[in-house]
Amino acid sequence: MDESATKTGGVREQRRERTRRDLTRYARRLTVERGLSGFTVEELCELVGVSRRTFFNYFHSKDDAVVGHRDDTLDEQALTDFVNARPSGCSGISPTLLDDLVALAIASIPFDDDPGDDEPNPDLIVEREPQLLPKFIREGAELERTLTGVIAVREGIEPDDPRAAMAVQLIGTLVRRSATVYFSPGNTTPFSALLVESLAAARAVFTPAPEGTA
Known part of the structure; x- marks a missing residue:
C-alpha cells in the first residue's frame, strides 16, 4: 500500500471516529435535556449532519449511542x-x-x-x-x-x-x-x-x- 493510500485510510478512520463520538455526545446531550423518549434518531442525525442509515452503521439504538x-x-x-x-x-x-x-x-x-x-x-x-x-x-x-x-x-x-x-x-x-x-x-x-x-x-x-x- 502506497503512502497516499495509507494517509487516505487514516483520514477516513479519523472521520469515522469523529462521527461516532459526535453521535454519542449529542445523544447524551439530548438525553439530559429531554430523556431518551424525548428525541428521535432523525433529530440526532440532523444535529450531527449524518443520515439515519449512517447512524445505524454505528449503533443499533439510541441507548447504544448514549452509552457509546x-x-x-x-x-x-x-x-x-x-x-x-x-x-x-x-x-x-x-x-x-x-x-x-x-x-x-x-x-x-x-x-x-x-x-x-x-x-x-x-x-x-x-x-x-x-x-x-x-x-x-x-x-x-x-x-x-x-x-x-x-x-x-x-x-x-x-x-x-x-x-x-x-x-x-x-x-x-x-x-x-x-x-x-x-x-x-x-x-x-x-x-x-x-x-x-x-x-x-x-x-x-x-x-x-x-x-x-x-
Whole structure:
C-alpha cells in the first residue's frame, strides 16, 4: 500500500471516529435535556449532519449511542503513543506508567478544555435514565479489561499481574474524581489540569513527605 493510500485510510478512520463520538455526545446531550423518549434518531442525525442509515452503521439504538462504545473511549493514536512511551532500558513497571496513563486519559476523554462548554455530565444521564446504568457498567468493565491488557503488553508482564489491574483502577478513580470537580458548579479549571492535580494528590498520599518538610 502506497503512502497516499495509507494517509487516505487514516483520514477516513479519523472521520469515522469523529462521527461516532459526535453521535454519542449529542445523544447524551439530548438525553439530559429531554430523556431518551424525548428525541428521535432523525433529530440526532440532523444535529450531527449524518443520515439515519449512517447512524445505524454505528449503533443499533439510541441507548447504544448514549452509552457509546469502549472502542471510542481510547483514542487509537494516543493508545499507540502510550505503548511507545515506555522508557527504554528499564525493567519491571516503568516509572512513567501513571503519567503516561494520565496523558492517555486526557487525549481520549472528550471533555473540552473550557469547563463552560456544553459537554453533558455522565451522572446526569444516569439520573435521567437509570436503566442505562447497567450498560455503562458493562462497557466500563470491558474498557478496564482492554486497558489492563494493553498495560501488561507495554510493561512486559502477565495479563493477570495485579499491578496492571491496580494501575487501571487507580487511573479510573482519578478520572472520576476529576470529572466530579470538572462538572461542579463554578468550576473554571480544565479537565486535563484537574487530572494532573489528582495524580499529584495520589502520589502525595502514597509517598508522603518526611515530617517537617514542605
